[in-house]
Amino acid sequence: MTLEWVPRDNGSKDHILIGSEHWGTEAPCTVYEKKPLTSPDGKEIPGLYVAWIRLNNPKQYNSYTTEMVKGVIAGFSAASADRSVVAAIFTGTGDKAFCTGGNTKEYAEYYSQRPSEYGEYMDLFNGMVDAILNCKKPVICRVNGMRVAGGQEIGMACDLAISSDLAIFGQAGARHGSSPDGGSTDFLPWFLSMEDAMWNCISCEMWSAYKMKAKTLISKAVPVLKQGDKFIRNPLIITDTYVKDGEIVYGEYKTGAEAKEAKEMMKELPVDFELLDKEINKAVWTFANLFPGCLIKAIDGIRAKKKFFWDQSKLANRHWLMANMNYEAYLGFNAFNTKKITGKDTIDFIKWRQLIAEGAPAIPETFAKVLGTPQQ
Numbered sequence: 498m499t500l501e502w503v504p505r506d507n508g509s510k511d512h513i514l515i516g517s518e519h520w521g522t523e524a525p526c527t528v529y530e531k532k533p534l535t536s537p538d539g540k541e542i543p544g545l546y547v548a549w550i551r552l553n554n555p556k557q558y559n560s561y562t563t564e565m566v567k568g569v570i571a572g573f574s575a576a577s578a579d580r581s582v583v584a585a586i587f588t589g590t591g592d593k594a595f596c597t598g599g600n601t602k603e604y605a606e607y608y609s610q611r612p613s614e615y616g617e618y619m620d621l622f623n624g625m626v627d628a629i630l631n632c633k634k635p636v637i638c639r640v641n642g643m644r645v646a647g648g649q650e651i652g653m654a655c656d657l658a659i660s661s662d663l664a665i666f667g668q669a670g671a672r673h674g675s676s677p678d679g680g681s682t683d684f685l686p687w688f689l690s691m692e693d694a695m696w697n698c699i700s701c702e703m704w705s706a707y708k709m710k711a712k713t714l715i716s717k718a719v720p721v722l723k724q725g726d727k728f729i730r731n732p733l734i735i736t737d738t739y740v741k742d743g744e745i746v747y748g749e750y751k752t753g754a755e756a757k758e759a760k761e762m763m764k765e766l767p768v769d770f771e772l773l774d775k776e777i778n779k780a781v782w783t784f785a786n787l788f789p790g791c792l793i794k795a796i797d798g799i800r801a802k803k804k805f806f807w808d809q810s811k812l813a814n815r816h817w818l819m820a821n822m823n824y825e826a827y828l829g830f831n832a833f834n835t836k837k838i839t840g841k842d843t844i845d846f847i848k849w850r851q852l853i854a855e856g857a858p859a860i861p862e863t864f865a866k867v868l869g870t871p872q873q
């Protein structure tokens with residue numbers, strides 16, 4: 498006897514929660530694309546796909562607007578629930594930036610002095626990090642250029658990072674009026690040593706892809722500059738020497754005449770992501786040739802350690818970030834947003850500390866003393 502008599506529903510159910518309404522093609526927007534899975538010899542595999550979620554706002558270094566945040570959430574939830582998708586790739590448009598975080602124009606002109614509104618925005622932001630960490634497909638950050646501030650945070654939420662060797666990595670919050678609390682304070686100490694995490698998080702220094710490879714933030718830094726038919730490594734960065742005069746110099750920026758020469762050379766060379774995409778495909782092909790259930794179980798097991806701190810902190814951070822929109826964020830983001838008017842992209846930090854030392858109140862008259870003034 499067989500079990501054919503047991504009633505069954507053999508139709509197919511759609512588990513995708515959000516439709517395509519938050520995706521677009523014209524910047525600023527998030528682009529969602531399903532590309533065929535391809536084998537290492539370039540053959541398309543029928544019925545299987547890779548979901549590409551692309552931040553598309555290149556003029557503003559792929560910073561995410563409110564609508565783009567919704568697009569990212571929709572993207573990762575679609576990739577997660579689409580049974581034909583093998584892996585998700587998170588990237589940005591162009592070769593300058595993966596992402597430089599939240600859109601400082603929106604932050605300055607709309608969200609500063611509207612803390613409740615920013616609280617609603619932070620719920621979306623937290624939803625974006627959660628959408629990456631909850632995607633039931635492996636997520637690769639294809640770092641096509643600088644990964645800074647909130648860009649670094651959403652990049653670190655991904656499972657792996659494979660980077661253009663022109664990319665730089667760092668935080669900007671303490672300089673522009675926020676705290677890197679959207680993931681960096683939780684994730685950086687896992688990736689780097691505590692000492693490096695601390696300095697990278699607070700100093701706002703930008704570290705090269707090679708330095709971040711050496712310090713284990715990313716899986717690989719891949720050459721993208723083409724000289725004739727050969728790829729060359731980023732000429733601005735020291736990659737052929739590990740120690741000089743007792744200091745580790747691998748991954749540091751060249752200086753002086755060497756840097757000048759490198760910059761001149763770079764102006765002439767085209768950027769080509771062929772090798773970067775080959776590396777991405779190699780990782781995706783590895784995933785495709787594993788049991789999907791065992792794969793995502795292992796991934797979720799590692800993600801759980803990232804989530805440990807993120808889940809504990811994200812709600813309290815949301816409330817602090819919201820309140821701060823009336824205070825340091827008002828100053829920092831407005832200073833950055835008015836740099837073409839004042840000629841300066843930060844406040845006068847020393848004056849601000851002197852005013853605090855005098856017990857000055859946080860009122861517009863005090864703020865006016867540290868923001869730049871319009872240049873004639």
Ligand SMILES: CC(C)(COP(=O)(O)OP(=O)(O)OC[C@H]1O[C@@H](n2cnc3c(N)ncnc32)[C@H](O)[C@@H]1OP(=O)(O)O)[C@@H](O)C(=O)NCCC(=O)NCCS
Nearest residue numbers: 556557558560597598599600601602645646647669673675
């Ligand atoms: C990333 C960064 C260090 C790069 O510096 P840089 O190479 O000197 O480049 P610029 O600052 O000139 O940025 C290039 C353009 O992108 C814009 N841009 C960069 N990041 C942006 C952002 N997050 N939101 C909106 N616009 C942004 C700049 O305003 C500038 O526009 P312009 O050409 O009209 O002047 C710097 O742009 C920066 O600190 N950005 C803000 C990061 C931030 O505070 N994010 C929000 C917190 S999550």
